[in-house]
Amino acid sequence: MTHPVSTSRRFVLARRPHGQVREEDFALVRADVGAVPDGGVLLETLFISLDPAIRSWLDDRPSYLPPVAIGDPVRSLGLARVTESRNPAFCVGDIVRGFTGWQERHVVPSPGAEWDRITPKPGVPLETWLGALGMTGLTAWIGVYDILRPSAVDTVLVTAAGLHAQSTPRQTGRRRDLASIPGPCW
16 A cells, blocks of 8 residues: 655654663554645655664653653654755755654754755765764764874773764774774673
8 A cells, every 4th residue: 555745654652661662662653744834845764873862862851852752753863865845955855864753754844954964975875874974973083083082002992882883983993003992782
């Protein structure tokens, strides 16, 4: 069964998780996308990033971002293609990075600086813009080069990090001939 572009499948938060998340904490729903207003864009999600921060956004507690509301799509960074634009700064076909959430498509009424335009590069998989060339890579780069500032005699130990968060600083450290010790990744 095909569905019109005016609807979107979305994974929404059905209830607050207690402890580890469970399938019952989410619901797959079909929702109307709505019309694209003047200044807005319609985005089709291509990739989402499943980052550890998502877990904290599911709790109803103060954080650097408000919690995901019950019934709202789960928040996550993602890459999307502009499929309709009523905004002169965005063209149909543009690839953008921002909070797409766990949904097929959605309208952004007034996209601003929170949406980065991505220029695909030959030989670089598009999803790399969510890992090494995304928030995780930037975090690792700042951690190694701006905060740690290791010298050639230092050994870098990265622990308690996920795949990208652990491998990116190790790779950037290697570029400066630093010894690295892989820590456990849970």
